[in-house]
Amino acid sequence: MRLSFDSDVEEFRAEFAAFLTEHQPGEDEARERSKSSADVPEWARRWQRLLFDNGWLLPANPPEFGGRNASVLQQYVHLEELSKRRIYHSFNPQGVGIIAASLLSFGTEEQKHRWAVPILRAEITAALGMSEPGAGSDLAGLRTRAVRDGDHYVVDGQKVWTSGAHDADVLLTFVRTDPTAPKHKGISVLLIPTDTPGVTRRPFPSACEPDDLDFNEVYFEGVRVPVANLVGPENGGWTVANGSLGHERTLLWLGYADRLQDLLADFRPRTVFDRDAYAGLVMDSYALRLLGSAALARESRNQQDVPALSVLKVLGSEAVQTATEHALTAVGTDGLASPAISSPPSPLNLENFWCGWFERYLRSFAGTIAGGTSEIQRNIIAQRVLGLPRA
Template sequence: MKLEFGDDVEAFRAEFRDWLERNRPTAEEMAADPALSTAHVPGWAREWTGRMFRDGWLVPGWPPERGGRSAGPVETLVYLETLIEEGVPRTTNPQGLGIVVPSILDYGSPEQIERWAMPVLRGERSACLGMSEPDAGSDLAALSTRAILDGDHFVVNGQKVWTSGANYADFCFLFCRTDPDAPKHKGISILLVDMDTPGITVRPLPEIVHPEHPDLNEVFFADVVVPADQLVGELNHGWAMANGSLAHERGMVWLDGVLRLEAAMRDALDDARRLLPRLRGSERGAATDRVVDSYVDTVAARCLGYRGFAKLVRGGSAPEQALMKAFCTESEQRLASVLAELHADGGLDRTPAGEGGAMMSFDGTWTERYFRSFGGTISAGTSEIQRNIIAERVLGLPR
């Protein structure tokens, strides 16, 4: 399925593609200094983000003073399509740019916008998101990290877990409980916390993929003092802001999911054409069927995605977002599974990467994609949560 756009949109696409050709980081630059986590901003990425911000291409749907050019949703679609087609990341700090900065712009004071949001837009700082806790994952309202207001500052104690990029982030957008006596959906506030504040301990969590550069972390807060002027929005009104923050993450999740699934499908077809002839008889037929099933998934995702996009363009809501989140992430997992099996031993780079050779590196392989795909079905709302949303809001089924 292919959309046809008007001349003005195609002119926008051509302008951006021309700008990319003249300004994009080279593959050699990115490979020589890779981003080691979702909050690590290597030298080339700092320059790249700053350049995109100055020229209005960082978030084209935003006004120029905030790194955009007031582009509409259709232009944003072709912008993201072009980035993925060209293999260029918009940012190496996706939660910072996609969740933290928009939330500060929505709820923060002018001083907070200038101090915390604008440096991320310029590529000078990075942010992590302090939400999940050992007993508060999908149920964020169950969080127990405490922040007690004491005069002109808060004192924070507690623990976060699965915090992406905390080992590299400059600051944390921290959700904490400021009124323990209020119902669990109330009494939550958000603080902006410098990660070098005394009392913060970051402990990276071992990962099977890239064990030498883990992205997920535990973060411990022990009597951490945070100035009161680093409270975002109103005290005890963090739940509404939490929903707004996640809305930024899920806002056009179908588009990101569809485009990434299509990119993975293109890679998969290249490999499948090369690897399937090595199989014989029913084994080849079974593998071919699985590749075709994944291709059908990709086409279906594209069609459903465009339908949801059309609703958004007309100003409506798109409850199919939950469907797209579950469908695209699970489809990518199935695709990575069949390609990892097709590669067999070739799907593993058996280079020892951990102490004593206990861990293996799967860098750049379908095995790596398969392992990473499980995170996609969990982050930004698990597939199980998405199914609950689909049942209630799309199908109208009882709770």
């Protein structure tokens, strides 16, 4: 395997690196932090708009949507350069990476310009209304219903774990429009502005962030949504869902690889890991990057390999969790207070790495849940990689 890039990719990298050197906000400007994943400070909105206007927000997009028609390898080096500097391109990641991307894939031209462009330019923020009580990873089990009434849908039901909903301007909401159809075939997707009468958002704390509220319960009571806000065909929401999560997962493994590398690099000089455990994590790190690079090469040749993303998701998220658990065990009670890395992160990084090891360990569980739980990923691997029958 040749882990190098052609000249056009390296030229793309150099151009982006020069842009970052010249334009990235400084620490003083970026001191204000987000309170949730849809609460974007004004400096971060300016930063996102600057990226959009110069084609560096989502480089795979065409220029009118904040990109430059970049290849998958160019997208990869774009993320590598952001990672090197601990920079995040948006503080509303689900809005940019999932919701706007889904609108560009499945929305009408009017929806793209009315909703996707303002999200990409940080003029509005968005949240994803997918999980429900009793239907977290099982989207097909959702019960929030939408009944057609003339040129509107009337929505009733509840969502939960809706990150940033209390700060978001719009929700991309998965609803059941045909209760008589098979579970996967009766789902539709609606854009619901959060100021619509009947929408109630209740933020609640997590064990990791008791002061910074992000999770929400969202209730819909007789909410009237224009039919024009339907994304994709009626009862075609399962396809939209798979596309939405596909946008999230394509290069998700790179984030896990970076986290694992940070964890190992920070503890190497401290020699606090058990040597066998440390060696195992180093091998996980190499395996993750090699398997990820192979998947990237296949994608660059237009060879779709969706099951490979499930393998990378399980390996990456669980390796990070294992590494964090070993670190917490090694530092003992000091992990309740000591920082999880030896130097403060860039102010442009979405995550606050300057926290105790116990908090880092708690956060590691999110990686095995968000974007499809490890259990669901193992089902995909069993059926689509190993060819095993459905349970």
